[in-house]
Amino acid sequence: MMPMSKRPRATIRISPRANIVSGPSVRKAEVYRYLRVDAEPNWSQRVKEKEGEIMTIASRPPVTITFTSPIISAVELMYKRRVRGLVVVDARGALKGTVTAMDFIGYLGGSSYNIVRERHGGDIYRALNSETVESIMNPTPVYVLSNARITDALRVMVLNGIGFLPIIDKQGLPQGVVTEHDLVRHLVNKEISIKVTDVMTSNLVVTYSDDSIKRAAQLMSLYGFRRLPVVSREEGTIVGVVSALDIVSYFGSHTAFSVITGRNIEEALSTKVTEVMSKDIYTIKDSEDVSAAAELMNKLNTNSLIVIDEAGEAKGIITERDVLLALSLR
Known part of the structure; x- marks a missing residue:
């Protein structure tokens, strides 16, 4: 059975071993270690079979x-x-x-x-x-x-x-x-014997529930993540996820214009992330195979999952890029 975990209106405690960063995050899945001496990617058999x-x-x-x-x-x-x-x-x-x-x-x-x-x-x-x-x-x-x-x-x-x-x-x-989503959907078809914990990003870049969407936008721009866990500062729990598309939708739907009284963009950007975030939190266990993460992302149409340990506490995040590297390279 697929290790699907969708937790609507739930919270997830962050593991005390998780690293919530304020400096640039580093992903474990370094592209360069997959390159041959001629700089050609070392494709996995999966890619060769699905050319x-x-x-x-x-x-x-x-x-x-x-x-x-x-x-x-x-x-x-x-x-x-x-x-x-x-x-x-x-x-x-x-x-x-x-x-x-x-x-x-x-x-x-x-x-x-x-x-x-x-x-x-x-x-x-x-x-x-x-x-x-x-x-x-x-x-x-x-x-x-x-x-x-x-x-x-x-x-x-x-x-x-x-x-x-x-x-x-x-x-x-x-x-x-x-x-990346198209490629992950195409390549996933069987286990690859690589665990989620081996390719996930262990540094959690988060925004807090009392942060503004401007702060979330600054973090996304700085670190390059399109989705950020939203954390309750008081409880230390993940209460939702805010994405770049959530912020785009806030402006694209004209909701931003309906909540401001003047013309200052700072007024719109001061909106709390909790007003635009999704309360659905998608998770996967750190011990699962990366192919299971790919299947879950495809099914839920999301590009990232919160990685949890056996205690159900968040310890990292896995993105489509992490999955794509694991599926296509060796």
């Missing part, structure tokens, strides 16, 4: 937006389509960049926030309606051609540490995208 054309597992058609569109249009589109990223195109419809939920998070609490502050004076309406997607997109996206093999896409994603990869034809027109 094929990348378009067979791609999400298509891709969700696109023009680079001249206002940022609010990108946020609304990600919210409506429930996607983590968009392919940015030019007037011809050719690939020009990518914009993801994490790029928007960076606009709210990362390196791009200076645009909001200096160019728009903190005005939420100007910052979202006057500024274009071009200002926050990745203008030099990594991509693969539509005739690429699955290993070609895997190589690009593993070596560049990315989870959202556009697929284009020879004319530069987007044909689809492939994500």
Whole structure:
């Protein structure tokens, strides 16, 4: 039986042995230890057995937006389509960049926030309606051609540490995208004899229940995690999970505009994370096989799980990237 654990409206105590960090976190699954001397990834037998054309597992058609569109249009589109990223195109419809939920998070609490502050004076309406997607997109996206093999896409994603990869034809027109989720779903089919505890991130980057969504955005931008456990400062328990897409949805659904009285974006960003987080906490035991984590992520459509010990206490987190490395490399 799959070790599924969905705990709606429950709390999970953090193990006293867990490391809640305030400095940059380090993942155990280092990509470089899987590389051969020629810098080629050392693919697992699983990858060799499931080789094929990348378009067979791609999400298509891709969700696109023009680079001249206002940022609010990108946020609304990600919210409506429930996607983590968009392919940015030019007037011809050719690939020009990518914009993801994490790029928007960076606009709210990362390196791009200076645009909001200096160019728009903190005005939420100007910052979202006057500024274009071009200002926050990745203008030099990594991509693969539509005739690429699955290993070609895997190589690009593993070596560049990315989870959202556009697929284009020879004319530069987007044909689809492939994500870590697509690859994990394709590769999982049997146990791989690697335990969750061996590849999980033992450093828990968390936000607290009395933190603002701006603080959560700052943490996401700093550490590169799209989901953060939300911890009760008083009880020391995990009470929910907040994701980049939760924050995108807060703005994309226009809820942010309904709770503010003026135009200052800081008022919207002061909203507590508990107002936008999910109270459903998904867990997996540290002793389970990584393939079980992959199956659970696929079933629940989530990109991370809280790792618990035998006592049911949280000791780490495992993400789709951790799983992908374990499934595809050796």
